[in-house]
Amino acid sequence: MKRGLCWLLALWPLLGIADEAVLTELLARIRQNGQAQFRYEETRTLELAASPWHGEGYMLSAADGSLVKLQLQPSRVIMAIAEQRMYYWDSAQNQRHSAPLGSAGPAAEQITVFRSILQGRSEELQATYDFAAEKQGKQWILRLTPKPDLNDQDAPAIEISGDEEDKQRRILIRQADGESTEYRMVKTAEALQQEYSIQRLLLEAMGE
Amino acid sequence: MSFVWRKRWFMLLFPLLLAVTFWQIRVETDLNAFFTATDDEDSRLLSGLLKSGELSRRYLLVVEKAEQPSSAGETSPSASPVSLAVFSARLVRQLAKLDDVEQAWSADEPPRDWVDAVASYAPYHARIFSLNPEQDGRELFDPAKLEARAEALKQALLSPQGGFVKAIAKQDPLLLSLNGFKDLQGQFQQQSKLGNGGALILQSRPAALDSEAHTRLQAAIRVSFDSLNAESGGSFRLSMAGVPVFSVAAQSEISQDVTLVSVVSSVAVALVFIFLFHSFSALHWVMMVQGASFVIGTLATALAFEHVHSLTLALGASLIGISSDYPIHVMVHCAKHRNTPLSAVRLLWPSLLMGGLTTVIGYGALGFTGFPGFEQIAVFALASIAGSLGLTRWVLPALLAHSSLHSAHLPGIAAWVDFCGRHRKMLLGLFAVSVVLAGLCLPQIRWMDDMQKLAVDMDLLKKQDAAVRSHFSSIEPGRFVLIQADDMETALRRSEAAERRLKALKQAGVVSEYHGLFPWLVSEKLQAENAGVYDQALTPEFQNAWREGLTKADLSLDKLGRLLPAAAEPLRSAAVLDSPVRHILSGQMMTGQNSVILSLWLGEHDPDKLAEGLAGLEGTRYFSQKDQLDHLAGKYRDRSLVMLGIGIAVMALFIWLQQRDMRKVLLTLLPSVASVLFIFATWALMGEEVSFLHVIGLLLSVSLCVDYGIFFIDNRGKDADVTYHAIASSTLTTLASFGALGLGKTPTLPILALSVSLGVTLGFLLCPLLIQKPTNQ
Numbered sequence: 001m002k003r004g005l006c007w008l009l010a011l012w013p014l015l016g017i018a019d020e021a022v023l024t025e026l027l028a029r030i031r032q033n034g035q036a037q038f039r040y041e042e043t044r045t046l047e048l049a050a051s052p053w054h055g056e057g058y059m060l061s062a063a064d065g066s067l068v069k070l071q072l073q074p075s076r077v078i079m080a081i082a083e084q085r086m087y088y089w090d091s092a093q094n095q096r097h098s099a100p101l102g103s104a105g106p107a108a109e110q111i112t113v114f115r116s117i118l119q120g121r122s123e124e125l126q127a128t129y130d131f132a133a134e135k136q137g138k139q140w141i142l143r144l145t146p147k148p149d150l151n152d153q154d155a156p157a158i159e160i161s162g163d164e165e166d167k168q169r170r171i172l173i174r175q176a177d178g179e180s181t182e183y184r185m186v187k188t189a190e191a192l193q194q195e196y197s198i199q200r201l202l203l204e205a206m207g208e
Numbered sequence: 209m210s211f212v213w214r215k216r217w218f219m220l221l222f223p224l225l226l227a228v229t230f231w232q233i234r235v236e237t238d239l240n241a242f243f244t245a246t247d248d249e250d251s252r253l254l255s256g257l258l259k260s261g262e263l264s265r266r267y268l269l270v271v272e273k274a275e276q277p278s279s280a281g282e283t284s285p286s287a288s289p290v291s292l293a294v295f296s297a298r299l300v301r302q303l304a305k306l307d308d309v310e311q312a313w314s315a316d317e318p319p320r321d322w323v324d325a326v327a328s329y330a331p332y333h334a335r336i337f338s339l340n341p342e343q344d345g346r347e348l349f350d351p352a353k354l355e356a357r358a359e360a361l362k363q364a365l366l367s368p369q370g371g372f373v374k375a376i377a378k379q380d381p382l383l384l385s386l387n388g389f390k391d392l393q394g395q396f397q398q399q400s401k402l403g404n405g406g407a408l409i410l411q412s413r414p415a416a417l418d419s420e421a422h423t424r425l426q427a428a429i430r431v432s433f434d435s436l437n438a439e440s441g442g443s444f445r446l447s448m449a450g451v452p453v454f455s456v457a458a459q460s461e462i463s464q465d466v467t468l469v470s471v472v473s474s475v476a477v478a479l480v481f482i483f484l485f486h487s488f489s490a491l492h493w494v495m496m497v498q499g500a501s502f503v504i505g506t507l508a509t510a511l512a513f514e515h516v517h518s519l520t521l522a523l524g525a526s527l528i529g530i531s532s533d534y535p536i537h538v539m540v541h542c543a544k545h546r547n548t549p550l551s552a553v554r555l556l557w558p559s560l561l562m563g564g565l566t567t568v569i570g571y572g573a574l575g576f577t578g579f580p581g582f583e584q585i586a587v588f589a590l591a592s593i594a595g596s597l598g599l600t601r602w603v604l605p606a607l608l609a610h611s612s613l614h615s616a617h618l619p620g621i622a623a624w625v626d627f628c629g630r631h632r633k634m635l636l637g638l639f640a641v642s643v644v645l646a647g648l649c650l651p652q653i654r655w656m657d658d659m660q661k662l663a664v665d666m667d668l669l670k671k672q673d674a675a676v677r678s679h680f681s682s683i684e685p686g687r688f689v690l691i692q693a694d695d696m697e698t699a700l701r702r703s704e705a706a707e708r709r710l711k712a713l714k715q716a717g718v719v720s721e722y723h724g725l726f727p728w729l730v731s732e733k734l735q736a737e738n739a740g741v742y743d744q745a746l747t748p749e750f751q752n753a754w755r756e757g758l759t760k761a762d763l764s765l766d767k768l769g770r771l772l773p774a775a776a777e778p779l780r781s782a783a784v785l786d787s788p789v790r791h792i793l794s795g796q797m798m799t800g801q802n803s804v805i806l807s808l809w810l811g812e813h814d815p816d817k818l819a820e821g822l823a824g825l826e827g828t829r830y831f832s833q834k835d836q837l838d839h840l841a842g843k844y845r846d847r848s849l850v851m852l853g854i855g856i857a858v859m860a861l862f863i864w865l866q867q868r869d870m871r872k873v874l875l876t877l878l879p880s881v882a883s884v885l886f887i888f889a890t891w892a893l894m895g896e897e898v899s900f901l902h903v904i905g906l907l908l909s910v911s912l913c914v915d916y917g918i919f920f921i922d923n924r925g926k927d928a929d930v931t932y933h934a935i936a937s938s939t940l941t942t943l944a945s946f947g948a949l950g951l952g953k954t955p956t957l958p959i960l961a962l963s964v965s966l967g968v969t970l971g972f973l974l975c976p977l978l979i980q981k982p983t984n985q
Contacts, residue, residue: 044366046365046370047764047767048365048374048377048378048763048764048767048768049362049762049763049764050758050763050764050765053362053366055366075363077363077366079368083293083294084293084294084297086368088367088368090363090367093359093360093363093364095363095364095367097367098316099316100296100297100314100316100317101293154371
């Protein structure tokens with residue numbers, strides 16, 4: 001027993017190094033350089049909704065950091081970030097909003113965090129979150145927990161998971177008030193990426 | 209007291225007086241204090257708005273992408289490209305930290321505390337949802353539309369504003385409170401169409417015309433911008449507009465004027481003096497006497513008023529020329545008659561005293577013209593002229609005891625006196641015809657009705673202001689709808705009536721936009737009307753239709769399904785004004801002891817149609833800062849004319865008390881009054897726009913010219929040539945000192961320079977014509 005404990009203590013730093021290595025590998029894995037398109041399904045659990053809400057559509061990410069979330073079901077809604085500005089266009093409700101990210105409050109902060117996750121900009125999250133990485137077989141999980149000494153009480157907890165082949169990804173965002181959003185995303189093939197243009201969708205969201 | 213001791217006391221007391229003055233004086237740079245009277249309600253309002261009005265304290269900032277320099281070496285290679293929106297957001301955060309900044313925000317987004325304040329109205333949703341509850345209630349409480357409303361609520365909860373909407377929906381499921389704030393949202397949406405993220409608003413703390421504080425703040429804004437811009441490789445440029453930008457520029461112009469006028473006036477008087485007397489020693493002593501008079505005037509003003517305005521000092525500097533008249537008369541008589549200074553001053557003292565008195569009357573009348581700055585100048589003049597007279601009488605003879613004086617012979621003086629004597633009849637005939645013609649010209653005088661023409665010319669700044677304002681949906685800082693009432697409830701009811709009219713006028717295109725107080729503040733009467741309509745609509749059928757809508761939208765019946773009756777207690781305006789909403793409305797409310805004044809801000813509008821549209825509303829009127837200023841200009845002008853008449857009458861009374869001869873009184877006054885008539889007629893013929901400042905300038909010239917009449921008639925040296933030489937010398941120093949005002953860029957100064965210079969020159973020339981040359985003995 002004593003000998004086992006000694007071995008554990010001796011190998012403990014190596015376990016730490018192993019965790020660090022997994023984290024580095026996962027952070028590199030989630031980093032998205034260049035243009036990408038995902039088909040997504042979204043499930044939101046809202047405090048004021050009777051049951052979870054489902055939506056689906058496409059996420060388009062550009063090399064310049066622009067991000068467009070095109071919701072096609074249950075209705076067409078575009079949410080986008082470009083040039084550090086957030087745009088929202090709900091054609092069914094005729095609701096259009098736009099605001100600079102720096103001054104648009106919690107809503108914009110959540111979208112910024114989501115973009116950081118999707119595009120793998122871990123450096124933008126390091127001030128707010130503690131990172132923990134886990135790998136089991138072909139599956140991996142990256143957990144982002146708000147730092148305990150953080151002033152922002154509303155920062156959500158985030159869990160990103162995927163597999164070795166990196167075709168599917170799941171992002172779970174749990175808000176401090178109990179609401180949650182889960183995205184299940186599949187990278188689309190090159191051929192399908194021609195269907196939607198980020199630029200065109202951005203212009204539509206901007207109302208131009 | 210012996211001359212030696214008089215000299216010693218003077219040399220001891222002068223520096224002492226100077227030290228006390230420096231210790232006592234507080235110089236005012238706030239232009240408002242100088243230019244705006246506060247003797248009626250509208251003037252007080254105007255003054256208050258200029259001083260602390262919300263819009264007057266607001267800076268409009270525009271950040272734009274700068275033209276990139278062609279040489280790549282000019283930008284920092286390490287700097288990463290930053291978008292305009294990111295840069296603007298960073299700048300807003302930096303600016304918000306500055307000491308004199310109350311708040312800074314991007315123009316197309318409401319500041320964070322506004323959004324929080326809107327959420328705080330949710331519990332009172334049933335009392336504030338509409339300005340026209342009967343009319344809007346039909347649409348808002350139509351059961352057939354509840355399904356769509358529930359679906360819209362769900363979409364709002366899913367939108368980026370979900371967190372904000374959720375907090376409201378828990379207390380106000382129908383989101384009625386947001387209906388009241390729809391117009392506010394519209395204002396920001398309109399702005400976001402205009403701007404590209406670079407339009408920022410900065411609310412400063414100091415009063416708009418506190419130019420010292422704003423000079424500091426503008427420098428701090430530039431430093432913040434420059435440091436951020438340097439980090440971004442110098443890719444941006446900043447433009448500023450707003451009332452404080454103008455006030456700082458005007459202050460800078462006025463400071464330059466004060467320095468220029470003071471220096472040029474002193475140097476010009478000194479040069480004239482040297483030319484006249486060829487004595488540096490005498491110049492030195494006389495300048496010391498004038499310096500002491502200036503210090504006495506400044507100290508008296510500092511004691512009588514809380515602050516001494518810098519413009520008072522500038523105009524006071526011109527008094528150096530006037531108060532040197534007294535020593536000059538003494539010295540001319542000394543030099544020409546080889547008298548001692550003491551005997552000369554004893555001989556001339558009655559004339560000097562009367563001359564000083566009439567000048568003081570002229571300046572005293574200034575104090576009653578209603579122009580607040582001139583109250584200071586009147587006190588300044590009274591003290592410095594009294595000081596100069598006293599020093600001339602009792603100290604100057606001691607100072608000049610060992611100075612050798614040579615009075616210059618001024619060419620043409622004797623010739624003009626002789627010419628007037630020889631051709632008196634012909635010249636008097638000509639004079640009489642001129643008087644009649646001048647009288648006929650008077651009705652053609654054009655009065656200046658636009659006070660803006662008296663402001664410092666800032667065309668370049670105005671162009672920059674227009675360029676900056678083109679990035680903002682405009683609310684005009686100087687024109688608004690004014691609501692007055694004895695209490696807040698009545699004021700709010702009147703304001704709501706006015707807002708209903710403005711809404712209609714906006715639809716008719718008379719006004720592009722307006723900022724009212726609804727629903728930030730709602731009268732209890734309107735709250736009761738809203739609650740009545742709401743409670744009436746809240747039938748079981750309506751409740752059921754709402755629950756069905758929620759079910760279809762898959763929203764929680766438990767949390768959103770119960771629509772509660774309207775809150776029993778109204779939202780009290782006192783409670784609202786105790787909350788942060790007070791800051792949002794601070795620029796639109798003024799509460800006096802027994803009255804409440806509210807202002808509704810206006811965008812671009814047609815003033816006549818707007819005023820017509822508001823007709824018939826009690827306690828409501830259209831207020832234009834410019835119209836008010838123009839009205840003040842008219843009022844000042846009328847008072848100046850009255851004071852010109854009263855000033856002349858009082859001078860006549862004092863001359864009569866001394867002379868006891870009405871003919872002499874009329875003769876003494878005639879040159880100055882005639883010169884005023886001719887100058888008015890010339891302006892009428894030239895089409896010059898005459899302002900109250902022109903009249904004030906003439907009032908001063910009368911008070912100075914009357915001295916010439918007094919000296920010429922008294923002729924105490926019994927030598928008309930010497931007396932006229934002395935008058936010519938003092939005219940030259942007056943022209944030198946008042947002429948210096950003409951160099952100022954502030955239009956006030958050249959107007960005074962022109963009026964006074966023309967008045968004294970003409971008055972001087974008319975003296976030997978109108979007053980028969982006294983016999984030399």
